[in-house]
Amino acid sequence: MKNGTCLLVSVICVLTYTDTVLAEDFEYHPLLSDNFGLSLGAFRSNNAFKISAEGVIENETEDDIDFGDLGVDDKTTLFNGQLRWKFGKQRKWSLFGQYFDVNATGGSVVTEDVEFQDVIFREGTPVDAGVGMAISRLFIGRSFVKNQQHDFGIGIGLHNLDVSVFIEGAVLADDDTTEFLRGDARNSQPLPNIGIWYLVSPARKWLIHTRIDWISASIDDYSGTLWNTVVGVNYQAFRHIGFDLSFQYFNLKADVDSTDWSGGADLRYSGPVLAVTANW
16 A cells, blocks of 8 residues: 555656656647647536426416526536647647536425426425536637637537426325326437637746637527637646636527427526646
């Protein structure tokens, strides 16, 4: 055990020393010059939900059900990962892959009758509710301004949006008995998007970055808009390792008319993202 601990400490010291020595070989942030960039982080999100899925709240004209009012968590921590590969002549082309997901759940007692996916939850019914969303993105773009200090580019991509919601609880079936019922809805849809990015290195170990992605589409049983904005700063601690702090805003407004989901969603996620970055 002691030998293993000593070996691990020795490896860390060697890598740290090597990175410190090699850190002198770049004038500006190496994420601008290296071919590959990887980011793995945690996104602390403030959530806002308004969702309808063949559901109504009694005595209200709108179909949207505010899951926040049902006790769904308004703050969650989710995984956020991204990989970038630069290729082509002068490495002006880039291929991005990104994934993040969030699952917010909670329990409450409904204060008025709620019908959701043909299940009626009566006033006073204890329920559990949840909202889930996963985003997978593949994006290709070209840098139009690219040098040691700046990188500005535009591209197109494909988002795959997977959104799910549920309400479940013990529902009064008649005057004497109850039964456990669940109403849930789900929709998965690949959608095209356009995006822009800009990176600038004001000093050797510092990088400021921003990115905006946008969708407005009507495809098959889906129509809606999506905005995804990220602004952040990266510090290059070692030659191949850095630390990144950014703020991300994500907003999806969608109408869905399919066999799995007839309704809509207005989802907003925003908050800080803390990540470790690697470049080579």
